Amino acid sequence: MIGPFFVECSEHFPNLVFVKIDVDEADELAADCGVSAMPTFQVFDPAKGDELESCKVEELVGASKDKLKELCAKYN
Known part of the structure; x- marks a missing residue:
């Protein structure tokens, strides 16, 4: 399972912000982000827009x- 490894990464890469979204509860956000399959990991840079x-x-x-x-x- 990738979930526990995702948590490990969040501890190992302190310069990144890790967020887990439940696409069933946040379907509009998932659509806005273009998520069409699970799991999907996305990197965002707020300086880009x-x-x-x-x-x-x-x-x-x-x-x-x-x-x-x-x-x-x-990206760390």
Whole structure:
């Protein structure tokens, strides 16, 4: 399961903010972010803009621990 690894990443990469969203409870937010599959991990940079789509810099779809770790390391 990727959930516990997501928590580990949040502890290992202190310069990133990790947020978990339940797409069933926040379906409008999921749609605004373009989430179409689970799990989806997205990286946002607020300096890029005020809208979700304009400040999204990268997205990872799937439960690959190695790819998630690489993504976190890239932006930490």
